[in-house]
Amino acid sequence: xxxxxxxxxxxxxxxxxxxxxxxxxxxxxxxxxxxxxxxxxxxxxxxxxxxxxxxxxxxxxxxxxxxxxxxxxxxxxxxxxxxxxxxxxxxxxxxxxxxxxxxxxxxxxxxxxxxxxxxxxxxxxxxxxxxxxxxxxxxxxxxxxxxxxxxxxxxxxxxxxxxxxxxxxxxxxxxxxxxxxxxxxxxxxxxxxxxxxxxxxxxxxxxxxxxxxxxxxxxxxxxxxxxxxxxxxxxxxxxxxxxxxxxxxxxxxxxxxxxxxxxxxxxxxxxxxxxxxxxxxxxxxxxxxxxxxxxxxxxxxxxxxxxxxxxxxxxxxxxxxxx
Numbered sequence: 001x002x003x004x005x006x007x008x009x010x011x012x013x014x015x016x017x018x019x020x021x022x023x024x025x026x027x028x029x030x031x032x033x034x035x036x037x038x039x040x041x042x043x044x045x046x047x048x049x050x051x052x053x054x055x056x057x058x059x060x061x062x063x064x065x066x067x068x069x070x071x072x073x074x075x076x077x078x079x080x081x082x083x084x085x086x087x088x089x090x091x092x093x094x095x096x097x098x099x100x101x102x103x104x105x106x107x108x109x110x111x112x113x114x115x116x117x118x119x120x121x122x123x124x125x126x127x128x129x130x131x132x133x134x135x136x137x138x139x140x141x142x143x144x145x146x147x148x149x150x151x152x153x154x155x156x157x158x159x160x161x162x163x164x165x166x167x168x169x170x171x172x173x174x175x176x177x178x179x180x181x182x183x184x185x186x187x188x189x190x191x192x193x194x195x196x197x198x199x200x201x202x203x204x205x206x207x208x209x210x211x212x213x214x215x216x217x218x219x220x221x222x223x224x225x226x227x228x229x230x231x232x233x234x235x236x237x238x239x240x241x242x243x244x245x246x247x248x249x250x251x252x253x254x255x256x257x258x259x260x261x262x263x264x265x266x267x268x269x270x271x272x273x274x275x276x277x278x279x280x281x282x283x284x285x286x287x288x289x290x291x292x293x294x295x296x297x298x299x300x301x302x303x304x305x306x307x308x309x310x311x312x313x314x315x316x317x318x319x320x321x322x323x
Contacts, residue, residue, distance in 0.1 A: 028079040127195045127217030134160030142181040145200040151243045158184045185222035188267035193218040196258045227253035236278035244318040263292035274302040
């Protein structure tokens with residue numbers, strides 16, 4: 001069973017799941033392909049049924065109507081029923097699993113989601129693989145970049161360094177490998193479901209150089225944890241601001257949403273009762289904090305806010321006042 005909570009964007013004002021909107025977030029074809037190989041059959045796709053033994057393909061998927069049917073065992077229905085038949089014990093479990101799967105897909109030209117490279121790539125799996133083979137930042141180009149921003153010293157284990165591609169082609173072939181800091185994005189249950197790659201150019205390490213940041217996997221709703229789960233968590237947008245806050249508020253638990261737009265979406269474990277939202281001092285930063293305050297207060301989490309006294313963000317304040 002998936003433990004991912006369904007976020008407010010897929011719920012009505014009274015908390016019920018908007019099933020139609022959730023189903024539109026994922027193409028049933030991509031879910032079915034995870035259960036059995038499919039091939040074209042006119043306007044449909046056909047394969048061996050994953051729910052009973054058969055030699056002749058009788059499992060049919062209709063991508064237009066977003067339904068499936070097996071002429072051998074008689075089962076069929078929508079994508080939620082497909083997930084229930086595949087092992088999810090209940091309706092809500094299937095809905096959570098569907099939202100969990102949505103992170104592995106990207107929007108197609110038609111607006112419906114599809115997996116990159118016709119289901120050859122699973123972005124969550126790629127993110128986890130990059131994370132597994134990453135190494136401690138140590139004395140890499142990543143540590144040189146952080147030191148130039150006044151962030152030298154110990155780095156939490158949730159940050160690693162690796163040589164990773166910026167993209168993959170439609171056949172699943174990776175692009176050139178480039179040096180990057182890898183920030184682990186963990187969901188509410190603590191699972192690594194994505195990474196943010198902060199590509200660092202060894203020839204441009206100093207502040208205010210701003211490296212290329214690319215996300216991989218499911219970032220929405222997750223967060224980089226620079227400290228353990230505690231009653232109170234400081235939540236900020238960027239990795240650099242998070243590391244700066246750790247140095248300025250010794251002993252505090254700091255997490256990063258890996259983007260200001262994600263501040264409002266982060267799913268906290270049950271042990272977190274208060275969040276201090278830390279934003280940039282500009283209008284966009286304050287607006288992002290306001291949106292996040294409304295969202296988290298709606299989840300019965302106590303909220304406080306904090307903005308830098310000097311500079312645009314807390315990394316800049318650290319450099320101006322403390323380094």
